[in-house]
Amino acid sequence: MKKGSAHIVTLVQLLILCAMFSTAFMVSRGFFNDLLTAKQYGLEICALFGAVLLTLTLPFKRQIKFTKADGLVVLFVLWHLLSELLSDAPYSSYSKTLFNTLLWSLIYVFVRNQSAGPLFHWGGVSLFLLIALGQAGLGLMQLYGFSPSHHALFSITGTFHNPGPFSGFVASALPMALGIIAFPALVLNAAKAITPNHPVHLSVFFRVLAWTTLIAVAFVLPPAQSRAAWIAGTVGCLFVLTCHPVFKSFWHSLKNKLHSFSIPMRVLCLLAILLVVLVIGFGLYTMKKGSADGRVLIWQVTSQLIKQKPITGHGSGAFAALYMNEQANWFEAGKGTEVQSMVAGSPEAPFNEALKLWLEKGLLAVVLAGVLLYFLLRDYSPPSSSTWQAVRTPGQSLSHSALYIGVKGSLITLLVFSFFSYPFDISTFVLQLVVLVALLAGASTQLFSITGSRALFLTLPTAFAIIIVSVYFLPQRQAHYQAMKIWNQADQLYYLTAYKASVAAYQETFPQLQNNGLFLQMYGKALSMTEKHEESNKVLILAQKYLSSQIIQNTLGDNFKALGNFEAAEKAYRKSSLMIPSSLLPKYLSAILFTESNQLNKARLLAEDILNSPIKVESSATKEIMREMKKILDTEE
Known part of the structure; x- marks a missing residue:
């Protein structure tokens, strides 16, 4: 494909990706549970346009790079589908599971198809920040009474059903914005790679967008009062900062300083740090003590269900089908405390996506997801083009190259938030996850490459499969x-x-x-x-x-x-x-x-x-x- 045509295709892809991200703002289509269903509906419409574009462009692709991360994604998808067939008592329609799996696989391929190019990468990052900025702005308008909230008990929800998902969504943009601010060489190099004639103007746009997003999110997160989002955003931003050369120099000096202290003084310093962490943790716990106690109960009861099928899991939908029965068993057996009796409720999710994955898909799925994340965050080989790499200080490892630090930080934030909430029940968050994973997968270690006419043996069947699947599921989704x-x-x-x-x-x-x-x-x-x-x-x-x-x-x-x-x-x-x-x-x-x-x-x-x-x-x-x-x-x- 010629360079001019490739740029046009990339711009069209970015337009479709923009539409996908924008479904976060959909709130009303007349569906039951409209705030969530409308977002899923909009995403499926946008994915259909993505499917059309892939069908038209895949046969012309002459090079396919398959990375370690791609291989692990394929294994995870295959196990996700196979585990449903192994389930003794299916708690969800297999057709529904198959459709959702194929939908997210399509979006993954859609992003991977162009994720190696600077225009698509930085366009995608800009869209990620713009949508988060829009949500943060809406949250501030709700806080000051200029826009209605979507929950009677909370003033800030964005376009979500409560402050929790809203906070997690906007917090995920913090590390990405901080990465752009902290690494100016990255911004300038990216701008030169995208538009050699006007790199300064584009770099100013990136930095202004990053600063605006960072400030807006920083203002809206405290009144939203989501402890999970605070913790997740802090962890993601700390990751970005630890990758900065200034921090590395500071940390090196600090370690030398600590080594010069006597052993009692080192112990005293460690105890002081531990005390600060415990005080902060206790403060977050007491802020919403009942909520924290309730989540501990949910995790304990969920662990009882995991013990029943630890390796293969119970299947999709198992939490909704089994949890309340198991909670009744918990209290009937006398395991519940008086405090737990008061905080027990009827949760829709386990407030921990790792536990939910283990419960429904088993330990095999958890291991595959863990290994995938390891390769995404550690096993990392940036493209060799000098215009596509940020300037690195001497001795800085490739894995800490500034190229993908912001993207990694956002992925870490999203994952940390998922340990305390239920983001992946919402299509907007799954879209964030898939896009971040696909962007990083392109920079993972390459396993093999298919070039020339041989690529047609993979691209043509994939294009036909997309057509067949779309034709098969379209009337079903309309009826749904x-x-x-x-x-x-x-x-x-x-x-x-x-x-x-x-x-x-x-x-x-x-x-x-x-x-x-x-x-x-x-x-x-x-x-x-x-x-x-x-x-x-x-x-x-x-x-x-x-x-x-x-x-x-x-x-x-x-x-x-x-x-x-x-x-x-x-x-x-x-x-x-x-x-x-x-x-x-x-x-x-x-x-x-x-x-x-x-x-x-x-x-x-x-x-x-x-x-x-x-x-x-x-x-x-x-x-x-x-x-x-x-x-x-x-x-x-």
């Missing part, structure tokens, strides 16, 4: 998003108490969403409200294959009670109570059940237990429960 719109309508009808109309809408979209546990839970609840208790139980029993929750157990209990099966109702309410011990509702429902089934002694004992229970959240509902329990105790035998 139409179903998500109907689900949204059904949900709105339910909250308007139009239960029969809601059931009709749920029934219409059931064929498309019959593997979605949350959908089945809501459908079953709507059926229960229309007094179709047997039908509701059938749907809820199916829902339990994909989701474990208090709502399912409470609704099953209500249905069994209406059908006269008091023993089954009591069992369902008890399981619900064990899932979240501090929740009063299942105990209240059990007490009413005992009263109506003439089990008055059980009712009184439970009423006393409820009245003596600490109230986690004071509300009109809890006050009503307490009044009803007092009535039970006041009733004469």
